[in-house]
Amino acid sequence: MAGNPFSTIERIAPSEALRRQQRGAVLIDVRDDHERAAGKPAGAIGVALASLTERIGKIAFDRNAEVLLSCASGARSLRAAATLHDLGYTHVASIDGGFLRWNAEGLPVDSGVLDADAAERYSRHLLLPEVGVAGQQKLSNARVALIGAGGLGSPSALYLAAAGVGTLTLIDDDKVDKSNLQRQVLHTDDRVGTSKTESARITLNALNPRVRIETHEQRLRAANVEALIRDHDVVVDGADNFPTRYLLSAACLRLHIPLVYGAVHRFTGQVSVFDARRTDSPCYRCLFPEPPNAEDAPNCAEAGVLGVLPGIIGLLQANEAIKLLLGIGRPLIGRLLCFDALGAAFRELRLPRDPTCPGCGANAQFAGYEDVARICASA
Numbered sequence: 261m262a263g264n265p266f267s268t269i270e271r272i273a274p275s276e277a278l279r280r281q282q283r284g285a286v287l288i289d290v291r292d293d294h295e296r297a298a299g300k301p302a303g304a305i306g307v308a309l310a311s312l313t314e315r316i317g318k319i320a321f322d323r324n325a326e327v328l329l330s331c332a333s334g335a336r337s338l339r340a341a342a343t344l345h346d347l348g349y350t351h352v353a354s355i356d357g358g359f360l361r362w363n364a365e366g367l368p369v370d371s372g373v374l375d376a377d378a379a380e381r382y383s384r385h386l387l388l389p390e391v392g393v394a395g396q397q398k399l400s401n402a403r404v405a406l407i408g409a410g411g412l413g414s415p416s417a418l419y420l421a422a423a424g425v426g427t428l429t430l431i432d433d434d435k436v437d438k439s440n441l442q443r444q445v446l447h448t449d450d451r452v453g454t455s456k457t458e459s460a461r462i463t464l465n466a467l468n469p470r471v472r473i474e475t476h477e478q479r480l481r482a483a484n485v486e487a488l489i490r491d492h493d494v495v496v497d498g499a500d501n502f503p504t505r506y507l508l509s510a511a512c513l514r515l516h517i518p519l520v521y522g523a524v525h526r527f528t529g530q531v532s533v534f535d536a537r538r539t540d541s542p543c544y545r546c547l548f549p550e551p552p553n554a555e556d557a558p559n560c561a562e563a564g565v566l567g568v569l570p571g572i573i574g575l576l577q578a579n580e581a582i583k584l585l586l587g588i589g590r591p592l593i594g595r596l597l598c599f600d601a602l603g604a605a606f607r608e609l610r611l612p613r614d615p616t617c618p619g620c621g622a623n624a625q626f627a628g629y630e631d632v633a634r635i636c637a638s639a
């Protein structure tokens with residue numbers, strides 16, 4: 261066709277491309293990184309079309325070298341071939357039908373770092389340079405422990421599972437109660453009376469069957485806290501009582517695991533990150549040195565809570581957990597983020613490390629988890 265800038269470009273079948281590749285031609289897959297995450301023609305060099313002009317000189321220095329271009333279906337590869345032609349490359353060809361046809365014809369394929377299901381499921385993550393294939397692999401290798409499959413744990417667990425966190429460990433000894441359903445969206449009406457960890461596992465695996473859900477239908481205690489959270493990358497605190505929070509804080513300090521804290525009360529909530537790997541990070545007891553007495557600190561069952569509030573706070577916790585796993589952004593370390601649902605207002609308080617903190621201060625003494633549990637019992 262006259263005037264078609266692509267009319268001079270040679271178009272070849274995948275099998276012909278393979279033959280030429282075996283003879284020494286360079287094969288370049290010009291799809292984006294996230295598209296190649298699920299695989300590419302064997303031996304092909306992956307260079308996204310947008311960066312082809314800049315990188316071609318390093319791949320095929322000799323402009324008389326034979327260069328074959330492949331994409332998803334054959335359109336972009338034709339444009340890529342025309343671009344190279346304009347740059348003075350004399351032996352360029354575009355593969356008709358692209359990787360779709362290459363794959364359908366059973367030609368050799370380099371399997372990608374992600375399988376096809378993962379590449380499609382996480383495609384919106386893969387598009388973000390801050391996540392990408394490497395970040396998605398970090399998430400899939402990650403282990404996150406969630407304490408409590410309740411109001412805070414529900415939104416956290418749903419989004420961590422959806423995001424592709426490889427292993428979620430759920431620790432909760434409660435059974436689903438009808439009064440939970442107003443906010444604990446992991447559970448369903450027909451699962452009232454079943455264990456929360458099992459109910460959560462069903463929901464999370466229905467959302468993302470790739471995620472490994474480990475369940476512990478146990479209450480966190482002095483005797484089991486280290487064993488339950490050891491070997492996790494992040495702990496998300498969705499507890500509803502002080503003994504659990506003090507135990508978690510002590511164990512995360514000792515095991516150097518970052519702890520994503522969240523709490524709700526009636527219409528207000530707060531979030532922070534205590535990262536024991538960092539010397540500048542406060543711990544939970546920098547915020548609450550000693551547990552309040554029971555009358556001053558009623559839980560949801562006693563004080564009530566707006567159902568949507570733990571949804572908001574739990575999602576902020578999931579956001580912090582994912583940032584910590586990916587190593588991106590600015591974590592809420594040394595900052596306490598407070599939310600007022602009625603005023604629809606966020607307020608951030610500075611939360612420096614307290615040198616006199618009984619948990620992490622210079623003179624802090626750890627006398628065992630039984631001792632930590634005891635300070636709560638006596639409050």
Ligand SMILES: [Zn+2]
Pocket residue numbers: 542543544545546547614617618619620621
């Ligand atoms: Zn501290």
